[in-house]
Amino acid sequence: MILYGKPVADTVLENIKESITSSTTKPHLAVVLVWQNDASESYIRMKRRACERVGFSFTLIQKEASITEEELIQTIEELNTNPQIHGIIVQSPIPGHMNYQHIIEHIDPKKDVDGFTPYRIGNLFLGESEGIISCTPKGIKRMLDYYHIDISGKNITILGRSNIVGKPLSLLLANADGTITLCNSKTTDLAQFTKNADIVIVATGKKWILRKDMIRPDAVIIDVGCTIIDGKAHGDLDTTWLEGYCSYSPVPGWVGPMTVAMLLENTLLAYNWLQK
Amino acid sequence: MILYGKPVADTVLENIKESITSSTTKPHLAVVLVWQNDASESYIRMKRRACERVGFSFTLIQKEASITEEELIQTIEELNTNPQIHGIIVQSPIPGHMNYQHIIEHIDPKKDVDGFTPYRIGNLFLGESEGIISCTPKGIKRMLDYYHIDISGKNITILGRSNIVGKPLSLLLANADGTITLCNSKTTDLAQFTKNADIVIVATGKKWILRKDMIRPDAVIIDVGCTIIDGKAHGDLDTTWLEGYCSYSPVPGWVGPMTVAMLLENTLLAYNWLQK
Numbered sequence: 001m002i003l004y005g006k007p008v009a010d011t012v013l014e015n016i017k018e019s020i021t022s023s024t025t026k027p028h029l030a031v032v033l034v035w036q037n038d039a040s041e042s043y044i045r046m047k048r049r050a051c052e053r054v055g056f057s058f059t060l061i062q063k064e065a066s067i068t069e070e071e072l073i074q075t076i077e078e079l080n081t082n083p084q085i086h087g088i089i090v091q092s093p094i095p096g097h098m099n100y101q102h103i104i105e106h107i108d109p110k111k112d113v114d115g116f117t118p119y120r121i122g123n124l125f126l127g128e129s130e131g132i133i134s135c136t137p138k139g140i141k142r143m144l145d146y147y148h149i150d151i152s153g154k155n156i157t158i159l160g161r162s163n164i165v166g167k168p169l170s171l172l173l174a175n176a177d178g179t180i181t182l183c184n185s186k187t188t189d190l191a192q193f194t195k196n197a198d199i200v201i202v203a204t205g206k207k208w209i210l211r212k213d214m215i216r217p218d219a220v221i222i223d224v225g226c227t228i229i230d231g232k233a234h235g236d237l238d239t240t241w242l243e244g245y246c247s248y249s250p251v252p253g254w255v256g257p258m259t260v261a262m263l264l265e266n267t268l269l270a271y272n273w274l275q276k
Numbered sequence: 277m278i279l280y281g282k283p284v285a286d287t288v289l290e291n292i293k294e295s296i297t298s299s300t301t302k303p304h305l306a307v308v309l310v311w312q313n314d315a316s317e318s319y320i321r322m323k324r325r326a327c328e329r330v331g332f333s334f335t336l337i338q339k340e341a342s343i344t345e346e347e348l349i350q351t352i353e354e355l356n357t358n359p360q361i362h363g364i365i366v367q368s369p370i371p372g373h374m375n376y377q378h379i380i381e382h383i384d385p386k387k388d389v390d391g392f393t394p395y396r397i398g399n400l401f402l403g404e405s406e407g408i409i410s411c412t413p414k415g416i417k418r419m420l421d422y423y424h425i426d427i428s429g430k431n432i433t434i435l436g437r438s439n440i441v442g443k444p445l446s447l448l449l450a451n452a453d454g455t456i457t458l459c460n461s462k463t464t465d466l467a468q469f470t471k472n473a474d475i476v477i478v479a480t481g482k483k484w485i486l487r488k489d490m491i492r493p494d495a496v497i498i499d500v501g502c503t504i505i506d507g508k509a510h511g512d513l514d515t516t517w518l519e520g521y522c523s524y525s526p527v528p529g530w531v532g533p534m535t536v537a538m539l540l541e542n543t544l545l546a547y548n549w550l551q552k
Contacts, residue, residue, distance in 0.1 A: 101402060118398025125397045125443060126377060153462040161450050167401060170446065174437050174458050179469070181457040182450050186429040192472065193455070 087113035139258030415534030
């Protein structure tokens with residue numbers, strides 16, 4: 001089975017759209033951009049279009065790459081206190097003279113729709129799974145739920161322990177009763193952990209690091225990797241000869257739409273909370 | 277090798293004592309107790325004695341078990357604003373009509389020396405390892421460091437995914453480049469994960485759940501379990517015939533002293549921060 005992301009993302013977006021049709025005000029997402037490259041431009045375009053589709057307001061605040069940390073924090077604090085804004089994200093990457101996590105910590109956790117502030121991470125750790133939590137892990141769990149893939153009691157191996165995918169996902173799936181193995185670049189013999197897994201989530205950014213001989217038949221593979229080579233996107237999973245052998249998510253086309261759908265869901269949650 | 281906790285805890289406490297000898301004020305730990313049983317009484321005695329040993333002030337605030345959540349939160353908020361208090365903990369367990377995590381969240385993260393608030397958990401997730409983080413995981417890592425047991429690139433299996441041991445420890449050791457497998461009561465065939473591990477940390481509270489035939493020779497076992505049967509303490513690890521086979525921490529006598537030493541270290545860190 002190929003696990004397409006689009007039908008899942010479409011369902012989420014349609015539900016969001018429907019839930020706000022009768023509101024007089026609309027959720028409003030603000031994106032702060034301080035460094036533009038092809039990837040960030042493409043992500044922002046996806047976020048803007050998704051906002052337009054469901055009827056959210058969208059504001060892009062573009063700053064010069066020479067901005068100081070203090071000025072950027074000032075911008076965030078203005079958005080924190082602006083009652084018209086419900087969700088704030090700082091588009092990564094940011095210029096090298098600034099520390100991303102240090103900047104992010106100034107976002108009011110109530111408006112932190114990326115789920116990157118320590119408070120939001122702590123809530124995910126403590127069991128939050130449908131609230132405002134990190135978008136890609138939330139999207140992966142939603143996708144597994146959509147395709148009726150059990151988590152409880154299953155062996156789940158995650159390759160890559162980033163702050164935005166591997167680590168939060170390990171908590172989310174451990175909370176859902178999965179047995180989690182979290183690997184990193186220092187792991188010796190990845191295959192011993194992937195061969196044994198019912199579900200493998202691969203998020204290393206290394207093209208084709210996961211091959212057929214490392215996976216057992218009937219496994220479920222979620223591929224979060226995307227490496228662009230000569231303009232072509234490659235996943236972390238080599239899908240050669242995989243069809244009929246196991247289930248997997250296609251690259252490209254999965255991570256982006258699901259992550260954006262979860263971002264909009266988080267913005268709706270923040271809006272609902274701030275309206276109270 | 278038997279991994280004794282006392283020399284590690286003693287070293288930590290002596291360092292703390294030395295670091296404050298010339299201070300005119302002293303770190304002050306407040307413990308809120310709303311439910312007394314043998315275990316909580318024993319823990320509080322250990323914390324009080326450790327405070328006396330290093331020269332910290334210690335205040336026990338005892339409340340009736342019939343106290344409401346609102347009254348308890350009020351007590352915490354008074355401690356939050358009291359400039360004489362640097363560390364606040366609410367001794368668990370608390371009566372069944374109250375939610376522990378809900379209560380804890382009212383502790384000012386700056387004074388949260390148990391490291392249980394979402395903000396503190398988030399910081400641990402993001403890489404904090406020597407700051408104010410959850411005491412038992414911090415003590416386990418300190419112990420591994422003390423005995424020169426490598427974490428990077430090692431296979432580490434954790435049995436039990438509680439909020440105070442298994443989950444925070446999985447993050448702490450993943451951040452230190454370990455490959456982490458986090459098991460829970462739904463895990464099928466624990467042995468497949470323990471046999472493969474360089475280090476096993478067992479924190480299930482199930483007497484002798486881990487046996488020699490589930491461990492490889494030369495493994496390192498940290499036993500955080502403690503089950504009292506007929507007045508005798510039993511670990512999660514059955515130590516029969518283990519001497520010379522692998523390294524392990526003894527039960528009882530390890531978790532308590534190390535956890536208390538880390539609690540005092542956290543209180544010192546909070547004190548230093550609040551003095552700034």
